[in-house]
Amino acid sequence: MKNRTATTLSLVTAILLLNACGSVDNSSLVDKNSSSSTRVQRDNKIEQCFVKMDDIAFEDCSSKYSDDSKINSCLDGYEEQILDTCMLYDGEEDYNQNDLVGDNTDMVSDNDWWNWLEEESAFDDKNETIAESNDTTSISTATIEDAKAEPYFKYAWHLNSSNSILNSKGYQIDNHADINVTDAWAITMGEGVRVAVIDDGADVTHEDLKENLLITYNADTGSKNIQTKDSHGNTCAGFIVAPINGKGIVGVSPKAKMISIKLEDSSDAYTIRAFEYAKKHGAKVISCSWGTNDVSDAIVSELKSIYDSGITVLFASGNEGASLDNQGVNDESEVEWVIGVGASGENNDITSYSNYGKNIDILAPGGDAQDYIGVLGLDNMGEDGYDDQTGLVNNNYAFTNGTSFSAPITAGVVAMMYSVNPNITPKEVKEILTSTATKIGKEMSASYNENGFDEKRAYGKINAGLAVAKAKETKRP
Amino acid sequence: MRKQIIISLLGLTMLSNASEFYYSNGKKVELTEVKINQTIKNRMVKSKIVKSRTKYYKTATGKRVGVRDDILVECVEGKDCQKVLSKYETREVSQLSDSIYIIKISSDKNLFEFAQKLYSDSDIKIAHPNLRKIKNRR
Numbered sequence: 001m002k003n004r005t006a007t008t009l010s011l012v013t014a015i016l017l018l019n020a021c022g023s024v025d026n027s028s029l030v031d032k033n034s035s036s037s038t039r040v041q042r043d044n045k046i047e048q049c050f051v052k053m054d055d056i057a058f059e060d061c062s063s064k065y066s067d068d069s070k071i072n073s074c075l076d077g078y079e080e081q082i083l084d085t086c087m088l089y090d091g092e093e094d095y096n097q098n099d100l101v102g103d104n105t106d107m108v109s110d111n112d113w114w115n116w117l118e119e120e121s122a123f124d125d126k127n128e129t130i131a132e133s134n135d136t137t138s139i140s141t142a143t144i145e146d147a148k149a150e151p152y153f154k155y156a157w158h159l160n161s162s163n164s165i166l167n168s169k170g171y172q173i174d175n176h177a178d179i180n181v182t183d184a185w186a187i188t189m190g191e192g193v194r195v196a197v198i199d200d201g202a203d204v205t206h207e208d209l210k211e212n213l214l215i216t217y218n219a220d221t222g223s224k225n226i227q228t229k230d231s232h233g234n235t236c237a238g239f240i241v242a243p244i245n246g247k248g249i250v251g252v253s254p255k256a257k258m259i260s261i262k263l264e265d266s267s268d269a270y271t272i273r274a275f276e277y278a279k280k281h282g283a284k285v286i287s288c289s290w291g292t293n294d295v296s297d298a299i300v301s302e303l304k305s306i307y308d309s310g311i312t313v314l315f316a317s318g319n320e321g322a323s324l325d326n327q328g329v330n331d332e333s334e335v336e337w338v339i340g341v342g343a344s345g346e347n348n349d350i351t352s353y354s355n356y357g358k359n360i361d362i363l364a365p366g367g368d369a370q371d372y373i374g375v376l377g378l379d380n381m382g383e384d385g386y387d388d389q390t391g392l393v394n395n396n397y398a399f400t401n402g403t404s405f406s407a408p409i410t411a412g413v414v415a416m417m418y419s420v421n422p423n424i425t426p427k428e429v430k431e432i433l434t435s436t437a438t439k440i441g442k443e444m445s446a447s448y449n450e451n452g453f454d455e456k457r458a459y460g461k462i463n464a465g466l467a468v469a470k471a472k473e474t475k476r477p
Numbered sequence: 478m479r480k481q482i483i484i485s486l487l488g489l490t491m492l493s494n495a496s497e498f499y500y501s502n503g504k505k506v507e508l509t510e511v512k513i514n515q516t517i518k519n520r521m522v523k524s525k526i527v528k529s530r531t532k533y534y535k536t537a538t539g540k541r542v543g544v545r546d547d548i549l550v551e552c553v554e555g556k557d558c559q560k561v562l563s564k565y566e567t568r569e570v571s572q573l574s575d576s577i578y579i580i581k582i583s584s585d586k587n588l589f590e591f592a593q594k595l596y597s598d599s600d601i602k603i604a605h606p607n608l609r610k611i612k613n614r615r
Contacts, residue, residue, distance in 0.1 A: 266609040298549040316615040328538035
């Protein structure tokens, strides 16, 4: 048992080291009281892979040896292979493919991919939870005052920091840390716009999401089943479209509708499939809170095609606090055809973890749960959610942090821009977002050049009110 | 005689490794295979942890990628990509988007050499393996 604990600790340490080196998962909801084993269980599948592999390694080594030192040597022999393999965990595609096409050998079925996409309804899971509905028949009549009356609006400093009561609870929030969303809401709340989130699924039963969840699609299987107890995709979606319904929080664009696309498969082909689905189903905005630091040519081409079709794609810049201009880094968030988003914090400056670089465009609140409190988002419902360590919100919500949440917050603003100007182009969206951004961090080390760009803070922090007003002004007849 | 065999084997190994690259943005991306003990891999496959047919590689910058037997292709604008690809011996050609195709090749063909051959075709703009990469949530 001693050996096993040592190995597990070693692997968990390895995970943490790997995270520190380039894959920090700041998406984990804040839970300072949780044990390390709980963290592992709740974290992503790569980490689950480590745990499974640890079991296999231990079983194998303990069956071969009885001596502790020999078991340890045997386990050491596994370690690098486990690291290499688990870092490339690519889901259970084989099995999903079998379910769909009855073929246990071919990645690409006899049906071509395009037909597969067209006919995805034929492959609906029995667990299908959400069906496509008409988004024009269910537009809420809620007002700005209704939005402000949402129970946890008072904690949503990213929306309205001067209204936040967090300072009175002992948390430091700069009065200007928000994105000036209430000025935008005086113009629109995102009516008539479909926003897609490509992530790891969502809790489709969540009380503060389901009303605005229009379409679900599992790009890994071709079904509509995206239900997951992992909260990352759920949280991303909530920051954009959490409705005004008298419960919990409110999204940046609470009258927009969500297309939630689950993508866990690691291949370029499946990634393209996810983007194509969003395009085909009317998304005007696509938010992605993940990245590879190594974008493939085919993905860049797909992003250009999406851009040319009038859809704005946003990518989170990542959480290593590193420059993306370093040699060997070629991240999705740096692609010319997307908007790369870094994170600002409660102090109204870039957070210490936010990646930056000459190709990142904008900052938006991502919060800093370590030194402040983080941004308040959706958690899983009830017992599946984390206990809130602040004592401020119930289990369905949690404070969190990461550029993962800066991207959807910006996507919410972009949705409102499309709402007032449906023919706005992605190029115009980027120009407006950057030209109306608030130049933050000037009292710190910010040094914006003649083009308004700072190495770490890009063009500054999004200003929803100014961006939406300007988008409306530029509307063509 | 023994020396000759060793040199031949080394030469074959070098030749084999030399072909393991693809082109990205006009530049060669050299790969080194990540060897996984077959017994372990079998157990991992059985436990649904990894795919049996995915081969894993590291790039020179330490990035990890997985490949199988499929290649993504985009033709030069204005070219009929179906027609361009019909010149090649593929097992299957499918369209993923307006411009991107996925082709599958038979197991007796070298994936990287096939992708390189496609890339050298003046009618083809992009040709690289359908890469499996680590997507980090942020």
